[in-house]
Amino acid sequence: MSHxxxxxxxxxxxxxxxxxxxAAQGAQSVLVIEQGTIGAGTTSQSSGLLRTHYSVRQNVELARSSWWAFNNFAEYVGDDEASCGLVKCGYLICSPEGDKLEPLHASLAAQQDMGIEVRLLDKGEAHERLxxxxxxxxxxxxxEPEAGFxxxxxxxxxxxxxxxxxxVRIMEGVKVTDVVREGRRVTGVATSAGNFSCGTLISTQNIWTPxxxxxxxxxLPVKPERHTVLALECEGAAYSFKMPAFKDLGSAGMLYYRSxxxxxMxxxxxxxGETLNSPETEQGDISLDYVAEVGAQVAERFPAYEIAGLASSWTGVYDVTPDWNPVLGKVADIEGLVVGFGFSGHGFKLSPGIGKILAQHALGQPTDVSLAPYALDRFASGALLVGKYGSGAVS
Known part of the structure; x- marks a missing residue:
């Protein structure tokens, strides 16, 4: 058995x-096992937004470190030819009077207190940008100027x-079917390609965490939840790459937009979104009624889009926890196991920061951001990481 x-x-x-x-921090013997192909699961369905705006401080910290990685991706991975396809267009977020106003004010102030560049705009300045x-x-x-997709x-x-x-060795098209244990310690995995032993197992199984x-x-409290993405086309009001991504806290669906x-758009x-009975990444049905409902909300904010056409659509699946924030670190008294799951729509935005702190934890190093708030036992203790905006991906 390979170790x-x-x-x-x-x-x-x-x-x-x-x-x-x-590997960047010196690990010499690493195996990655993927049941499909690299990046072909829920990753491929991401809409790609990047921002540091969150109402949970720890998420802001992870997003800030991750933004630096995206903004300097070739340097970060040590490959002059590497690109993350970054479009740095900035991020606008607005709220009308009502229950989202104070959370937005508090979250913007917290970002500024952390040294993140955030500007308050009047309506005219916002209209100039969008x-x-x-x-x-x-x-x-x-x-937020340092943002985009x-x-x-x-x-x-x-x-x-x-x-x-x-x-690092990466095996694609190989499915893990079980873990191998000695008592309460995980010592390896059983797979469709045989058994492999390890010192530490790190699970990033997303919607397959059950x-x-x-x-x-x-x-492990996580469920798969399907969300729909629409691409709308309006010749008279093109959403250009120079225009910022936008979050509308005043819309019924708390819609987000980008070029x-x-x-x-x-x-x-x-x-x-729609809770699924089992993990799957197949495309779900998108009804015309749903398109009309979202389209009506879009037209309230973007008047020209009242006559927009539907260019394309797809669905993506989130791995959602009860408080819409991830679980990072150990699981109960199981030794030799580290987990990262339940990203609830945040995964891509935070992926450089999350990958680094999970690697640090697995290597026994201090982590750049504390894992304590993300611990599994918060669901039993009631110390939930609940965002100020309620359930949803702005947490």
Missing amino acids: YDFIVIGAGVIGTSVAHHL PIASFDDAALIGF ADAYLVATGFARSARRRG ELAGWIGVP YGGSQ LVSEGVV
Whole structure:
């Protein structure tokens, strides 16, 4: 049986980030096992938004360190040809009068206190940056210039190439079927390609995390939740790459927007989606009624889009925990196991920072951001990481 110091399950953007950071910090013997291909699971369905705006301070810290990685991706992975497809367009967020106003004010102030550049704009300044939008109802508008969007698949494959250059072995098309244990210690995995032993197992299984729960006999609170993304086209009001990504806290679906190139706008909801009975990444049905409902919300903020056409659509799946924040670190009294799951729509944005602190933890090093708030036992103790905006991906 082949032995590795570290085995990582999953080669999405989190798993490949962990592998890169393990190798970059000196790990000599690392195996990554992926049931499909690199970045082809939920990573490939990401809309790619990047921002540091969160209402949970620890998430802001992780997002800030991750932004530096995205903004300097070739240097970060040590490859002059690497690209994450970054479009640095900034990020606008606004709220009308109502229950989202004070959370937005507090979150913007917290970012500023942490030294993050955030500007408060009036309606005219906001309209100059996003001239296709109406801000008539806006009571508070924040603008984060160091933000934008990137390509999650490019990031995952970039991390994977970096890991391989540093000696990491990545096996694609191999499914883990069980863990191997000696008492309460995980000592390896059983797979479709045979058994492998390890010193530490790191699970980044995303929506397939319930499989791990069954193998170790410990409940892991995560569910797969499907969300829909629409690409709308409006020739008379093109959403250009120069225009900022935008979060509308005043819309019923807490919609977020960004350019999708040409004259297209990408839009999706930031609220609870459709809970699935089992993990799957297949495309779900998108009804015309749903398109009309979201389209009506879009037209309230972007009046010209009242006559926009639907260019394309797809669905993506989040691994959602009860408080919409991830679980990072150890699991109960199980030794030799580190987990990262339940990213609830944050995974890509935080992937460099998450990969680094999980690697640090696995290596027995101090972590750049404390794992304590992300501990599994918070669900039993009631110390939840609940965002100020309620359930949704702005946490």
